[in-house]
Amino acid sequence: MRQLAGLLSVWLLAGTYSFSQNAISYDASQHVWQIHAGEMSYVLGVNDKKALQTIYWGPRLEKGASFPTPKQLPETASFDPGVATTPLEYVGWGGGLPYEPTLKISFPDGNRSLLLEYVDAKVNGDALEITMKDALTPIYVRLFYQAAPQGILARWSRVENRGKEKITVEQAESATWNLAPRSTYELSSLTGRWGAEWQLQTEAMHQGTTILESRRGSTSHQTNPWFAIASRGETTENAGPVWFGELGWSGSWRITVEQTQAQRVRITGGTNPFDFSYPLAAGESLDTPKFYAGYTAKGHGEASRILHRFQREQILPQRPTPRLRPVIFNSWEATEFAVDEQGQIALAEKAAKLGVERMVIDDGWFGKRNNDRAGLGDWNVNPEKFPSGLKPVIDRVHALGMDFGIWVEPEMVNPDSDLYRKHPDWAMNFPGRPRSEARNQLLLNLARKDVRDYVFSFLDKLVSENDIAFLKWDYNRNWSEPGWDVVPLDQQKEIYVKYVENLYSILSDLRKKHPKLEIESCSGGGGRVDLGILQYTDEVWPSDNTDALDRLVIQDGFTHAYSPNLMMAWVTDVPNFLDKRVIPLEFRFLAAMSGSLGIGGNLNKWSPDDMSTGTRLTTFYKQIRPVVQLGELHRLMQPEESETNAVQYITADRSSAVVFAYLHSQHYGRPFPTIRLEGLDPAASYRLTPLDAAKVTGLPVERNGSQLMGEGVQFNLRGDYDATALRLERIR
Ligand code: DGJ
8 A cells, every 4th residue: 555655646746747838857766856947957866865966957958858866976085075076956064065055054062064865855836845854953954946937947945943952054045056067167247336336247267266245234236146157258149058047135145156176166145144143943944035047058148038038027026017117207316305396396297298107206305304414214294395295296296197206215214313313222233332324324123023113104104195106215325233132142143134024024015005006126226136126126226327328338237137127217417417428318318218218307407409309209218118128138239348339129029129229439430330130030021110210321111030130230320429229010
């Protein structure tokens, strides 16, 4: 009977694991799982030491592919034991592991060694769950694998203390990803700083460790939790292998990329172990963030498109079909803190004439907020600026046919605020130590339940009492003095986890209670963009840098990791506040149109000509918006490489496309390079509609797809800051 049950369960398992578009198959005889997600397959198995070993990560495998039970690799020298030479999926620190562990625990008796062994596994649709256990203690780890049809595998883990004694987790990463030995790996990352986020860096990999991380308490401008590993000399924008991934975590994080002595690559990522420890009492568990990864053989362009599709269909709150982002007006660069009822109504009236759909009042509307020295924390409408509350402005905005949004910075407090005077203990601090201010503000300790509840309740009240469609949720400093003295000493470092969990829970509860509310994640620009916050927010503010020329580079970098519909981009005034550069209005519009269009200039100063240019281009944007926001992006020419760049968006069914071409600065009378389009239906005819016929040379009304991709299009751009757009519609 027992034997029959065993056979039955093997049969049931095998039955579940049929090959579908996106499936998990299990070879019980070899103890090997094949996970198929889009173009990618990922294979792992239980080896002869009961450890979980990575077998394969690459192009999708067809039915018939099979793998033997993996074996721990031999030690290559007495200095390099099997645990170092073998590509392990999730490895505890112990056994002489000289590389990054996925999990490190210290036990009350001083033991810090962990030997994780396979216990069992179950498959449910596209999900695989594997349980591992320490060989000697009741410490269990459940490993989760979730395959998505877009070609992404999500991995995360749950560390469970099923014993009686309290243990301390010193490092709990989400996953380790392994790449086979190769000498040509190159690593791309996105680094930067305030006003200069999303700078793409690519470097040859060699033996050693590269750490991508934030120790700042949040995602950071410094590095985004994204990586792409390609093959030098082989991978381009349109061809060659790319293994890529990103984390879903908005706190301090780390991705450690190691090339081992055997030229294998290990990528281990999750919450940052720096200044971290997390006690687990009997029965307690700790979940790690999700670490998402994919593979393509079609170059960096396709890697980006896979991520874009995945974000829109699987991550964003309005998944799988996020609605089109409205054209917004934002008051910040126009008025800064000097917002008031009359001024905002005047701007709203002008914005409506341009075709704006959402009016957003930025900083300055609450408390005693006349500059950045006071008011944060006092979320009551400033009675001098808005004597009758927000209602008159909101009513006028609605009457003008727009919806209304407002800026908040819920996690912060100015020492000069009623909130701080009442609750100085709510600010993150180490008792008795100076509290470091940045932009004159301190962080509220959101890990505290009372603080979390206060933040939720004021936001809920604000949104309940006013007809607010959109919150721009800002966050303008990093952490310092991350103390949490009201919990026992050994729990104080849990702040790194609890803070982020509470942030997510506020966002989630707010959205549940106000299902129509949309939210932008802003952190002084692009300081908090990651797949964690994006589960609760509809768009992001990629940078405070609104100079159109810098912005082209920023936007190019951004799209390596995130979808264009997330990328709010404003047209602002010149000279630009940061670079003092003067760029014509049409170029500024065309730069902003390659994401979600917004307008942030002082419309009171716009001339009738500016207004008519703005109206014409906003109308044009609305025509192309579905293609830009929900289509497939092709970076035809990248801005950091030359004085020109071009991007193309095309719908998944290849029926509509739009191309933007930008000339930054002409030299030596050089003609604008011919642009070959991509991803069209080669056999189809397309109708071409230029934004400005004079800027496209010798353009027929119709042209065949293969010709547009082979011969290309010649744009007639001249001088400095010239730009244009071209629409394509398939006609047969
Ligand atoms: C930083 C944001 O990035 C800006 O857009 C603006 O909202 C300011 N904060 C307001 O203080």
